[in-house]
Amino acid sequence: MKITVQAWRQNHRNAEGRFESYSVDNVSEDMSFFEMLDMLNNQLILEGKDPISFDHDCREGICGTCGVMINGRAHGPLSGTTSCQLHMRSFKDGDVLIVEPWRAAAFPVIRDLVVDRKGFDRIMEAGGYVSVSTGGVPDANTLPVSKKNADLSFDAAACIGCGACVAACKNSSAMLFVGAKVSQYALLPQGQVERASRAKNMVKQMDTEGFGNCTNTSACEVECPKEISIVNIARLNREFVRASF
Amino acid sequence: MTWLIQFFQTSIGKKFLMAVTGIMLVFFLITHLAGNLMLFGGAEMFNNYVLSLRSIKPLIRIAEVVLVLIFICHIFSGIQVTLENRKAKPQPYRVSPGSSTSKFYSRTMAVSGSVIFIFLVFHLQTFWWSFQKKQGNDTGFYEIVVNSSVGYKNPAIALFYIIALLLLAIHLRHGFQSAFQTFGLGESRYKGAIEKVSVLFWLIIPLGFVSIPLYFGFIK
CATH class of the missing domain: 1.10.1060.10 (Alpha-helical ferredoxin)
Incomplete structure (x- = not known):
């Protein structure tokens, strides 16, 4: 599948943030959402750009470290699922994914999709x-x-x-x-x-x-x-x- | 007294203040509607009803003061909660989840409440104030409500009443059940009963109110 990711990029806590658009080719539907982001980050590193920072740890849905807003839904469109347990089969070829950090005054953005909890x-x-x-x-x-x-x-x-x-x-x-x-x-x-x-x-x-x-x-x-x-x-x-x- | 003020300044205390005052206001609606329905009985019946209220004026005055205090608590608490909540979410999301995560009537309480407040000021300024100006045995109450320029005979006024009352229904659709959730009963074994009773308050009572401007403004 081909996926377009529009991710929130912000260098540090006090920096001005903005959305940037990236195209990711050859995404397998068996990949997790984060594996797709890993693939995008590899691509960005090869291009000499900063990879997108995002929080994750166990990737088994039990630690509570991950969490991003995907197209306006916390942890993406599936119910009862963390961002790390979301798989690309939940999306289709050509989809645009708007990925934002948690928004709350009590959760300031540290960098990109990482917030201070x-x-x-x-x-x-x-x-x-x-x-x-x-x-x-x-x-x-x-x-x-x-x-x-x-x-x-x-x-x-x-x-x-x-x-x-x-x-x-x-x-x-x-x-x-x-x-x-x-x-x-x-x-x-x-x-x-x-x-x-x-x-x-x-x-x-x-x-x-x-x-x-x-x-x-x-x-x-x-x-x-x-x-x-x-x-x-x-x-x-x-x-x-x-x-x- | 300090402990009570402290309680009402906490996030849960503010919820309780909104819920308790909201429920009190809803009960006032029942008595208000009962009185208003006398309009259907004709001019004499309605005027006599207003005069009978005048005979117990001291009691009515006390009730009015209590009602104003409840309204002030509800409105100020609502404004405070709305402002604090905006501050807590300074940046909105680029994509809104819309109705996939919550009902529109639960997200628009501040909007529906604000319109109801504007309606309330207009309603008091026209009907209530005109009633106060009448002295002695002067009984033109029905005329004011139905046939005056600010009454239901004016289609713009009747329409404004209907819109405001439908917003009241939307406000109560969330408000009534929300109050019981705040009291800690929302998901209890009383949930079914609360849902059934809520229909009376968010649907039947507002429709009862709507029937008056609808009948006198557009049908009669």
């Missing part, structure tokens, strides 16, 4: 942990957790912190991310000790970082590669009110 780390530092000793792997059923709560907590824990929720939200709100993290702990016995302070501190940090306010459009839920439900935002609201009053 340290805001998420600082939210996690504010409360995304348990400080009770959990010990080694416990014997089964020594600490009873209902099947329902175990499942709900596991669903929330599937969040890989890629930032697609922030990128997809018209308000750049981080509520789905914070909702998932708060829910994951609030549903388990180990998370109870810091349940109230966690909800308050993580929300406070989220607001400090300059993420927007949630207006319940649910775009985050649609674009989340781990299909985290907005039920976690509803739970975050309840947890926060419970902690505040």
Whole structure:
């Protein structure tokens, strides 16, 4: 296939960015989207140009490092899929792919398609942990957790912190991310000790970082590669009110 | 009191303020519509209804002050949230996902809300203010609403009312369910019930309001 990539190019954080158009020939439909970008970068290096910077690590859809906007969709057109797990068979010969970095004031562009997501780390530092000793792997059923709560907590824990929720939200709100993290702990016995302070501190940090306010459009839920439900935002609201009053 | 102000200054607190005031305003719509439907009963019925409200004027005044306070909270919180959200997304994407990730009515709350606000100012300035100017047993309320230059007999006015009320329906289509999501009930076992009840508020009540300018402006 022949693919045209229109990618956002920006040399550094404070530089002016612009779109540049590149043509990539002989793209196999079995290639991943990133393998196609690798091919384009090889081409750019051979031409003596700067390759396009983009974040990636595991390329298995589990680390949360990657994430770009492809034709206006976070992680591309497929649902429940990270950018690295997207394959070129999702596109057709002659397609134009407009590739942009996550856009949010709280996620400044560092270079090309790479954004600074340290805001998420600082939210996690504010409360995304348990400080009770959990010990080694416990014997089964020594600490009873209902099947329902175990499942709900596991669903929330599937969040890989890629930032697609922030990128997809018209308000750049981080509520789905914070909702998932708060829910994951609030549903388990180990998370109870810091349940109230966690909800308050993580929300406070989220607001400090300059993420927007949630207006319940649910775009985050649609674009989340781990299909985290907005039920976690509803739970975050309840947890926060419970902690505040 | 400080803790309450602090709560309402957080992102979740602001959501709650929008949701609580929004739901209160929606309940006001029920009483407002009930009164308005008296127009269909003719001039005498409507005028007597307005006079009966006048007999409990102190109560009405209190209700009006409360209503204004709720409106102010809802509008100011809406403006604050909109401005902050624009700041949080300083650069838009070159390609918009459009309706593939969210419903248009959920993305346009600030626009629909702004038009409803302009409508509200006009509505109060014409009907409410004209009603206030009437003294004693002067009963020309029906005449103002139906036959005056600012009333429904003027097709431009009737059309403006219909457009604003349809925007109200679009505003409530998202607003009603969104409020319950904010309360933490959106995805709960009450979801089905909330969806059913929401039809009353976003569809039936606005259509009830629309029926009045439609009938007096274009049918009667």
